[in-house]
Amino acid sequence: MRLLTPIQAYELEDISMNSMGISGYKLMGNAGRCIADLAMKMISDNNVPLIVIVCGKGNNGGDGFATALELLNYNVQVQIYVTCNRGEIKDDALIFFLECESHKLPIIFGDTIPINLKPDLIIDGIIGTGFKGNLRQNLLPWIEWINSSESPVLSIDISSGLSGNSGEVLPIAVNADKTLTFGAPKVGTIFRKGPLYSGEVITENIGFPNLDEIDFSGIEWSMFDESLASVMLKKPGIDSNKYSNGKVLIIAGSKGLTGAAILTSYGALRSGVGLTITTSPSSLNDIYERSIIEGITLPLADNGSGHLLIDHYDQIMEKVEWADAVVLGPGIGRAQTTQELVIKLVESISKPLILDADGLFPFAGNYNKLRNRKYPLIITPHLGELSKLLGIESSELISNFPNIMKQFMSDFNHIAHIKQVPSCTFQKEISMINSTGNPGLATGGSGDVLSGILGSLVAQGFDLFTATTLSAYIHGKASDNLIKEKGFRGQIASDLLLQIPKVISHFEQS
Numbered sequence: 001m002r003l004l005t006p007i008q009a010y011e012l013e014d015i016s017m018n019s020m021g022i023s024g025y026k027l028m029g030n031a032g033r034c035i036a037d038l039a040m041k042m043i044s045d046n047n048v049p050l051i052v053i054v055c056g057k058g059n060n061g062g063d064g065f066a067t068a069l070e071l072l073n074y075n076v077q078v079q080i081y082v083t084c085n086r087g088e089i090k091d092d093a094l095i096f097f098l099e100c101e102s103h104k105l106p107i108i109f110g111d112t113i114p115i116n117l118k119p120d121l122i123i124d125g126i127i128g129t130g131f132k133g134n135l136r137q138n139l140l141p142w143i144e145w146i147n148s149s150e151s152p153v154l155s156i157d158i159s160s161g162l163s164g165n166s167g168e169v170l171p172i173a174v175n176a177d178k179t180l181t182f183g184a185p186k187v188g189t190i191f192r193k194g195p196l197y198s199g200e201v202i203t204e205n206i207g208f209p210n211l212d213e214i215d216f217s218g219i220e221w222s223m224f225d226e227s228l229a230s231v232m233l234k235k236p237g238i239d240s241n242k243y244s245n246g247k248v249l250i251i252a253g254s255k256g257l258t259g260a261a262i263l264t265s266y267g268a269l270r271s272g273v274g275l276t277i278t279t280s281p282s283s284l285n286d287i288y289e290r291s292i293i294e295g296i297t298l299p300l301a302d303n304g305s306g307h308l309l310i311d312h313y314d315q316i317m318e319k320v321e322w323a324d325a326v327v328l329g330p331g332i333g334r335a336q337t338t339q340e341l342v343i344k345l346v347e348s349i350s351k352p353l354i355l356d357a358d359g360l361f362p363f364a365g366n367y368n369k370l371r372n373r374k375y376p377l378i379i380t381p382h383l384g385e386l387s388k389l390l391g392i393e394s395s396e397l398i399s400n401f402p403n404i405m406k407q408f409m410s411d412f413n414h415i416a417h418i419k420q421v422p423s424c425t426f427q428k429e430i431s432m433i434n435s436t437g438n439p440g441l442a443t444g445g446s447g448d449v450l451s452g453i454l455g456s457l458v459a460q461g462f463d464l465f466t467a468t469t470l471s472a473y474i475h476g477k478a479s480d481n482l483i484k485e486k487g488f489r490g491q492i493a494s495d496l497l498l499q500i501p502k503v504i505s506h507f508e509q510s
Contacts, residue, residue: 165402357385
């Protein structure tokens, strides 16, 4: 499923009108018909239902006026409230407004909020996808009234007050039961708080051309769902063996963080890799040996320090030759000598490398060494780690996520999997948004499990982009499966390990 940023939505309208010859008036009229049809499905069975349409001054309000005209064909009462002055309505929206006036539809301007009115449906046409920043003060009472009403709410294209870019709400947004969007859902309805305020998102084509035939600016956004997973995940060949199923080298763990190495190892093993080797500081090897009983460990003399040293470089590189994929970073710690080791390994490892957690730390504020790496690389930062890599504030990254990722990926020649809400995988100008996962994943160690799954799928021969999107899906689905038993707060990372085979087996049997 394709998704659009607000800028891309504007480009779609512009191309439709200027290149395809479809007038803005026709698009708005088509939108009105679609909204009216859905509205009639949402209203109660009253003899003459009352529908209130709240319109702003832009095209979103114009869609509301067009909807009011379409509703004249049904046995309903329509009441229009306009949040701006008459003189602020322009272009196609003005044409539909004047038509509403000519049909003597009741229209009320300004701040007259119908506090005591109990509509059967409220249609939100206050602000469209162009909204950014903070809501204007005069709109806050309207949105508060809509949210406090007991009426079902239908938002046009996007919930008013919801950022179409980031999914942020500053400070409030319409809490819609359904959102009818045109062309494709907007990324803001998927990111962060978007799903909470959008309700069920329904997409209609109001005359736009095929999205796949348009060269939009910025990143191409799509959703990864079960249908894609079912194409990618098949049962192993009948002649598979532990070597043909892939070998992963895991460079992870340190004193106090041995669990990261263990979770990564089992994330790999539970998702089908044939063999793992996990490096360990020798002073901690007893913990590794007792915990990773199905995997191999590589103890490295550490003089009791509890972390890996630059002196371990040659021994580790010997095992790199054995591996099909390498995971570097989970729980490895931030000792100076460990950071030196990480930097040298990133430069030297020619096998596909998954770089996560503390493995990203040495590159904070200077990701050029990652960008310039000659060999295959996947980085898996959460938003805090990514903000440090880029040298910007997390708040800026969240509020301008699509544009910042466009700029970052323009000169980053590798795969980036960003653990935000929801997680997204990027390769140049393509992004796949994961459809699984929930707040239960917000617990220590869950990212380590993901790194293990990712290393496993890469070692099994999946291309890096496919491996990353599929790993994110499996990881999130494992957590989704736990909700009934564990809830959100009750999940811990090790719970995921027994769910991973259940997720994968579903596709192996199909």
